[in-house]
Structures are given as C-alpha cells and as structure tokens.
Amino acid sequence: MPDPVTGDAGQPLGMESSLSNWVGPYVTDMLGKGKALAQTPYQAYTGPLTAGSSALQNQAFTGLAGLSMPTSTMGAYTPTSFTAPGMAESYMSPYLTASLSPQLAEAQRQAEIQRVQNAGRLTKAGAYGGSRQAIMESEGVRGLLSNLAGITGRGYEEAYKTGMGQFNTEEQRRQQAQEMTNKYGFDVARMQQDAGATQRGIESEGIAADYGQFKEERDDPFKKVQYMQSLLQGMPVETQSTTYSQPSGLSSVLGAGGGILDLLTKMGIIKDPSKT
Numbered sequence: 001m002p003d004p005v006t007g008d009a010g011q012p013l014g015m016e017s018s019l020s021n022w023v024g025p026y027v028t029d030m031l032g033k034g035k036a037l038a039q040t041p042y043q044a045y046t047g048p049l050t051a052g053s054s055a056l057q058n059q060a061f062t063g064l065a066g067l068s069m070p071t072s073t074m075g076a077y078t079p080t081s082f083t084a085p086g087m088a089e090s091y092m093s094p095y096l097t098a099s100l101s102p103q104l105a106e107a108q109r110q111a112e113i114q115r116v117q118n119a120g121r122l123t124k125a126g127a128y129g130g131s132r133q134a135i136m137e138s139e140g141v142r143g144l145l146s147n148l149a150g151i152t153g154r155g156y157e158e159a160y161k162t163g164m165g166q167f168n169t170e171e172q173r174r175q176q177a178q179e180m181t182n183k184y185g186f187d188v189a190r191m192q193q194d195a196g197a198t199q200r201g202i203e204s205e206g207i208a209a210d211y212g213q214f215k216e217e218r219d220d221p222f223k224k225v226q227y228m229q230s231l232l233q234g235m236p237v238e239t240q241s242t243t244y245s246q247p248s249g250l251s252s253v254l255g256a257g258g259g260i261l262d263l264l265t266k267m268g269i270i271k272d273p274s275k276t
Helices: 024-038 055-066 087-125 131-230 249-267
Strands: 012-019 238-244
Touching: 024 131, 055 131, 087 131
Parallel strands: none
Antiparallel strands: 012 238
C-alpha cells in the first residue's frame, strides 16, 4: 500500500495471477477434461491401410509370370538364296515328280498306241516287216524323243518358276514368323515390366501407409502436449495483484523533508538550491 504521508508505494515484491471468479469453474473443468483426454492411450487403427492388389490383378500377374521370352529364337532375320547350292533342286524336285513324270509316261503310251496302229495298217496293206514299217517306226521314235524333250524342257522351266515362287513365299513367311517372334518377346517383356511397375506401386503404397501409421503413433504424445497447451492460449480471463514492500522510516522522513524544503522555497524563506 502507498505511504499515507509521502505517497511512496515501496518496491514491488511479486505478482500473482489467478482466474476470474466467473470463469474459474469452467476453465478448471475444461482443463481437467483436456488432461484426461490427453492421458488416454493411443488407439491404433487395426484395419487394412491400403487396398492391395485385386483378384484380377493377381490372376494377370500369375499369367504374365508364366510367360517366357523366346530369347533363343529372337534376333535379326538372315535371308537365304534360291540359287544356293541344292536349294533350287530341293524346290523343283516335288514338281518334277508330281508333274513331269506323268507327262513323260503319257507321251510314251501315246507313242506306243500310234506304233501299234501303224503296224495294223501295214499288216492290212501287206507291207508289214518291210522298209516302210522301218521308216514309220523310226519316225515314231524320233517324234517320241522330240515330244519327251519338249515335255522335259517345259517341265523343268515350269518347275523352276514354281519352285522359286514357293521359295519366295516360304521366305516371306519365315521373315514374318521371325518378326512375330521378336514382337511376341518384346510384348512379353513390356507387359511384365508394366506389371512389375504396378506391383511396385502397390508395395510402395503399403510401405507409405505403414510408415505414416508409425509416424502418427510416434507423434501422438507430442500432439497431446500441444493440445493441452492450446487449452490455455488466448484466454483473457485472469486477474493480477501486486504486492509492495512498506517504505522505511528514513525514507518517510527524507520524503517528508523533501516536501518541507519545497514549501519553504516556494514561500521565499530559503533560496532554491538549484539557482545558486
């Protein structure tokens, strides 16, 4: 309390704050409930944190895992040549056997029929066994040989053309088969890579969820402390009181003396010390 004579309040000894009467019960109850909530144990979520892979994805993963790249047959296509040794013959031989042999046999049969007919006519004419028969048979043999040569020449030419066409067709098919084999291998590799990326994404999602749950449990005590601190922030509900020390007797006398000197100076009885 200030001194009644000098007005000196003395030195402040301390300050004490307390809640206002009207808000005290409410704040006390709130802090108690907040403390009780902060002391509750962490309630962990025990359900799945991620969806994981679906049944169709697992089926696709299993199917792709069962595929294998045809590495032993993949690569660049090496073409062959129809003029390589033995290549043309291998393609011509089936056509010669299937087409030329029947033509030669038919030509010989027709020549034999003609010879028999000529012999019959000569017999009727009484010239069988003579020079006329020899000339006719010689002409028949010459005609047969000429016919066989023609058939053989045309047959080989046709067999060569047909064999080369078949070779080109099969060569094109072999090239297409090689390209399809390469494409299949690359498709398998790409699909397996994409499936692996999907599996990696699912696994990464699970790891991230587990780590997030770990951080949440780890940070829970700190969040509770912050929560309790936040309950006290921004509440203009406190009152303050200050305690002062009582001034000593000497301070009172000096204070009073100072007041008397001021009065005597103003009355002119003594001179103002500050003006001398």
